Structure formats: C-alpha cells, structure tokens
Amino acid sequence: EDQVTQSPEALRLQEGESSSLNCSYTVSGLRGLFWYRQDPGKGPEFLFTLYSAGEEKEKERLKATLTKKESFLHITAPKPEDSATYLCAVQAADSGGYQKVTFGIGTKLQVIP
Amino acid sequence: ETGVTQTPRHLVMGMTNKKSLKCEQHLGHNAMYWYKQSAKKPLELMFVYNFKEQTENNSVPSRFSPECPNSSHLFLHLHTLQPEDSALYLCASSTVYSDVEKLFFGSGTQLSVL
Numbered sequence: 001e002d003q004v005t006q007s008p009e010a011l012r013l014q015e016g017e018s019s020s021l022n023c024s025y026t027v028s029g030l031r032g033l034f035w036y037r038q039d040p041g042k043g044p045e046f047l048f049t050l051y052s053a054g055e056e057k058e059k060e061r062l063k064a065t066l067t068k069k070e071s072f073l074h075i076t077a078p079k080p081e082d083s084a085t086y087l088c089a090v091q092a093a094d095s096g097g098y099q100k101v102t103f104g105i106g107t108k109l110q111v112i113p
Numbered sequence: 114e115t116g117v118t119q120t121p122r123h124l125v126m127g128m129t130n131k132k133s134l135k136c137e138q139h140l141g142h143n144a145m146y147w148y149k150q151s152a153k154k155p156l157e158l159m160f161v162y163n164f165k166e167q168t169e170n171n172s173v174p175s176r177f178s179p180e181c182p183n184s185s186h187l188f189l190h191l192h193t194l195q196p197e198d199s200a201l202y203l204c205a206s207s208t209v210y211s212d213v214e215k216l217f218f219g220s221g222t223q224l225s226v227l
Contacts, residue, residue, distance in 0.1 A: 041221075046216065
C-alpha cells in the first residue's frame with residue numbers, strides 16, 4: 001500500500017528564516033509526486049509535479065526536490081503570506097485502471113513577521 | 114466564473130436529515146472527484162467520475178450517494194449521516210482520468226453532523 005509521511009507536522013519560522021519540509025514516500029513505482037498548498041477554509045492548490053529522482057522545480061521562494069525515497073520543499077526567506085499547510089502526494093505508476101493519488105497529512109507552516 | 118465551485122460552503126445537519134452538496138467545474142475537464150478531509154488525517158478519495166461514469170468507489174458507506182449528470186456537475190447526496198462524517202468535503206477535477214497531472218480543487222463544504 002502506498003504511503004506518504006510528512007514532517008514536521010507543524011513548523012514556525014521567523015520571516016526570512018529558510019527551512020525545508022520533508023515528504024517520505026513508499027510506492028510501487030512512482031508516476032509522480034505532487035506538492036500542494038492549502039490555505040485555511042480553502043481547497044488545496046497545485047504547486048509542483050516531480051517525476052524522477054534528481055528532478056527539481058522552483059516557484060518564487062519555493063523549491064521542490066526529489067530522491068528515490070523522499071521529497072523536500074525548500075522555502076527560502078519565507079514571508080508571512082507563505083503561511084499555509086503544504087501537502088505532499090504520490091501517484092503510483094499505471095498498472096491498469098485508475099491510480100489514485102495518496103496524500104500525506106501535511107505540514108502546517110506559520111511564518112511570523 | 115472560473116475554476117471549481119462548491120456549494121454550500123458550510124452545512125449543519127442532523128443525523129436524520131437529507132442534504133446534497135453541489136460541485137461545478139468551469140475548466141472543461143472530463144474527470145471529477147469527491148474527497149473527504151478530516152482533521153489530522155490525509156485526504157481520502159471517495160468517488161471518481163470519468164465522462165459522467167463512476168469509475169471508483171473507495172468503499173464509501175451507502176449513506177453517501179454521488180451523482181454526475183454531466184462532465185461539469187457533481188453532487189453528493191447525504192442521508193442518515195453519523196457524527197464521524199463531519200469533515201471538509203472537497204470536489205476536484207482533472208483534465209484526464211488515470212493520468213492525474215494535477216487536481217483542481219474547490220474550496221470545499223465544511224459539514225457538521227449533530
């Protein structure tokens with residue numbers, strides 16, 4: 001069974017204090033790993049898809065990286081508006097039929113001014 | 114209006130009530146999904162529809178009944194719910210079923226069962 005474990009559960013940073021969120025996964029053949037951002041009272045918003053180990057993607061202050069066992073979401077010089085819950089998800093390689101996306105519980109990030 | 118729209122945003126219902134959640138997507142997508150999000154738990158897939166046909170039912174109790182009249186609309190009919198069904202119910206859509214590049218989510222319906 002596919003599993004996604006995110007750490008830490010919660011993270012509090014000062015504005016400008018860079019850090020990383022971790023997503024460890026177990027999947028029988030990775031089709032894709034996804035990062036989403038979720039603000040309170042809203043649905044998740046797509047950030048990145050990573051497909052293979054060594055791949056990196058960037059968007060503003062966020063950078064996502066992928067290894068064979070885990071992914072990191074690096075946040076450089078965060079601002080208060082980066083405060084949100086960040087969700088990681090994986091999809092197994094297609095073996096016929098629908099391959100559901102398995103989500104982690106998320107990391108709740110709070111950036112203090 | 115663009116994106117995925119869900120109504121109502123909040124719903125309080127008794128255990129004997131019948132209510133429906135509505136989802137509409139304006140993205141021209143062919144696949145639609147219902148997810149359940151409970152506190153301290155990962156998003157839980159409930160149902161998947163592809164071109165109006167249900168393709169996945171993730172062992173959801175029969176008190177939840179989905180309906181997809183066309184590729185743009187999705188309903189979740191609720192009856193005789195339990196307090197443990199209180200959660201955020203999220204609708205999502207995607208371009209292609211079975212090759213989920215990314216999901217577009219609505220803002221959800223926060224459901225409280227008393």
